[in-house]
Amino acid sequence: MTPRTRDPATVPTMAGALAVLLSSFAFVGVLSDARWMMSAVLVLAVVAAAGMTGRRLGWWPPLTVLAQLFAVVGLLVAQFSGQGFLLVVPTPGAIGDLSALFNSAIEVVRTGVPPVEADQAIQCLVSLGLGLVAVIVDAVAVAAGAPAVSGLVLLCVFAIPASLAESMLPWGSFVAGALGFTLLLAYGRPVARARAPSPN
Numbered sequence: 529m530t531p532r533t534r535d536p537a538t539v540p541t542m543a544g545a546l547a548v549l550l551s552s553f554a555f556v557g558v559l560s561d562a563r564w565m566m567s568a569v570l571v572l573a574v575v576a577a578a579g580m581t582g583r584r585l586g587w588w589p590p591l592t593v594l595a596q597l598f599a600v601v602g603l604l605v606a607q608f609s610g611q612g613f614l615l616v617v618p619t620p621g622a623i624g625d626l627s628a629l630f631n632s633a634i635e636v637v638r639t640g641v642p643p644v645e646a647d648q649a650i651q652c653l654v655s656l657g658l659g660l661v662a663v664i665v666d667a668v669a670v671a672a673g674a675p676a677v678s679g680l681v682l683l684c685v686f687a688i689p690a691s692l693a694e695s696m697l698p699w700g701s702f703v704a705g706a707l708g709f710t711l712l713l714a715y716g717r718p719v720a721r722a723r724a725p726s727p728n
Contacts, residue, residue: 536718537583540670543715544678545576548662550708551685555654557697558689560643567607567655574599575662579670589671593663600659608652626652642693661685665712675716679709 552568578599582592602616608629611621618626633653636644644650661681669675686705690697 535580535584537670538580540675540716540718541576541579541583541666543711544665544669544675545572545662547678547682547708547712547716548572548658548665548685550704550711551661551682552654552658553701553704554686554689554697556701557693557695558642558644559646559650559654561646564646564651564654567651568658570607571600571603571655571659572662574603575659575666579666583670589667592671593667596663596666600656600663603659604652604655607655608648629653630656637692642689657688658685669712669716670718673717675712678712678716682709682712 549568549572555564556562575596578596579592582589582595587595601618602612604626605612605618605622606616609622609625611619611625613619629649629652632649636647636650637653646654661684664681665678668678668681682705686697686701
């Protein structure tokens, strides 16, 4: 019996998700409570799971990205609407629920004074944003093998709260973001499998 080998993209995929999570700590400077963190962890987990599943099954990379996007939408429907078909499939009612939450969150962003309460609308908006960032980071760092380039995407995570905050973001958020990018540089590129020796 041959030993089971680990998928070479498993560690890079997890490194990408962790890098996005650590970068998201920048939102601590503009949100008054930590309720958004659980939603963030969940959306990053489903993006990573969809990415690893697609690569393990040998899917075409754009198909894997599409699966990750569907996973993000399904999670948002399950978390923030009770009208999804089979809980996760969007329906007109679910889309209406999410649209109302997004509109409410955008109004808070436009008129609110940070730090604002991380209510359901803000959680939904943050989850969507981090989910999209995670999909892009996964595609660039893991699928395309260019983890350094994905640093530009991670920088956008900092740019949004930095532009909204009235004062400098907490120094710990910069440390967390730098640590996440370092992990991505170290582990974000898949290692090619070693070919088994051919029999003579």
